[in-house]
Amino acid sequence: MSSSSTRANYPTLRGKRVLVTGGASGIGEGLVEAFVAQGARVVFCDIADEAAEALVARLSPGAAHPPLYRRCDLTDVDAVRALVAGAESALGGLDVLVNNAGNDDRHKLEDVTPEYWDDRMAVNLRHLFFAAQAAVPAMRRAGGGVILNFGSISWHLGLKELAVYQTAKAAIEGMTRALARDLGRDRIRVCAVVPGNVQTPRQERWYTPEGEAEIVASQCLDGRIQPSDVAALVLFLASDDARMCTGHNYFIDAGWR
Numbered sequence: 079m080s081s082s083s084t085r086a087n088y089p090t091l092r093g094k095r096v097l098v099t100g101g102a103s104g105i106g107e108g109l110v111e112a113f114v115a116q117g118a119r120v121v122f123c124d125i126a127d128e129a130a131e132a133l134v135a136r137l138s139p140g141a142a143h144p145p146l147y148r149r150c151d152l153t154d155v156d157a158v159r160a161l162v163a164g165a166e167s168a169l170g171g172l173d174v175l176v177n178n179a180g181n182d183d184r185h186k187l188e189d190v191t192p193e194y195w196d197d198r199m200a201v202n203l204r205h206l207f208f209a210a211q212a213a214v215p216a217m218r219r220a221g222g223g224v225i226l227n228f229g230s231i232s233w234h235l236g237l238k239e240l241a242v243y244q245t246a247k248a249a250i251e252g253m254t255r256a257l258a259r260d261l262g263r264d265r266i267r268v269c270a271v272v273p274g275n276v277q278t279p280r281q282e283r284w285y286t287p288e289g290e291a292e293i294v295a296s297q298c299l300d301g302r303i304q305p306s307d308v309a310a311l312v313l314f315l316a317s318d319d320a321r322m323c324t325g326h327n328y329f330i331d332a333g334w335r
Contacts, residue, residue: 085115086310090318092117093143095169095220097162099123099152099209100179101145102130104278105228108305109176110145111137112313119143121165123150124179152179152205153197162212172216174316177206177227180247184239195242202246203253210257214266222265224316227254229272231331251327258325267324269315274331277302298333 096113100106101122107129113120114137122145124130130147138144146168150161166172180202185194210225217223229251233244251270258268275285275293285293294300311330314320 086313088116088313088317088319091313091316094118094173094316095165095171096120096174096176096316097122097165097169097172097209097213098176098178099150099205102126102133102147104280105273105276105305105308106178107133108309109178109312112306112309113174113316114141114143114145116313117142118174119169120145121148121168122146123148123152123161125149125151152209153200155204155208158205158208159212162209162216166213166216171220172213172223173220174224175209175213175217175226176312176316177209177225179205180228180230180243182230182232182240182243185242186239187241190242198242199246202243203249206250207253210268214261214264217266218264223267225257225261225266225268226312226315227268227270229254229270229327231272231274231329231334234272235334254327255325262324267315267320269320269323269325270327271308271312271315272327272329272331273308274303274329274334276308277304293334296334297331298335301332303330303332 096118098106098109101110102124103126110120110122127149134145134147148161148164150157152158206227227250230247232240233248254268254270261268308330311328315323
């Protein structure tokens with residue numbers, strides 16, 4: 079994530095108390111870096127300890143508020159609740175929750191068992207709801223807040239071998255609409271961020287150079303989406319500049335069709 083002066087600066091994010099799930103690598107790493115660069119106070123969780131600790135070491139020098147890492151298995155609802163409570167305690171409140179964590183492992187229809195279904199829903203859907211539920215009291219005490227749920231372009235395109243993942247990601251957009259309605263009078267905004275194919279080490283596992291070229295050919299814009307591009311959208315939605323944005327999906331996909 080570039081700290082170039084060409085990047086937008088949001089004064090209303092300075093000192094904001096932010097929790098990011100899945101923040102150790104990929105898109106999540108870009109989100110943590112971007113919020114720290116804005117002067118926000120950030121707690122992020124993951125299960126990749128080595129990558130998380132390396133990120134903290136990289137971002138801490140010179141940061142107004144070095145990020146704090148908390149290990150959390152998001153499939154454990156009690157652990158999710160403890161994570162949110164601990165973040166509120168460490169930060170002195172909670173203003174922004176970024177529900178980023180997920181797992182897009184490919185799977186064939188005939189291989190899906192009830193156990194696999196339940197596990198994937200826990201990984202890709204359930205924790206978003208319970209993290210939001212746990213964060214709402216802190217946001218009410220703060221006089222408002224922002225919840226940003228990460229969806230996916232995949233189900234809009236109907237990509238192959240992702241049926242369970244895409245079911246979860248479609249549900250996230252419905253959940254976002256419902257939470258925005260329920261929480262709006264508490265001045266809590268809820269939006270969904272829908273990335274296209276973002277160039278991360280994980281995504282490069284699934285695509286050959288020829289496959290990546292096909293993605294770019296299907297986009298309206300040339301080039302590969304970077305985590306910093308996603309972070310730029312998230313920063314705007316988390317800031318007071320987006321004070322009237324809620325209940326909708328915001329795509330960052332280079333016009334992928």
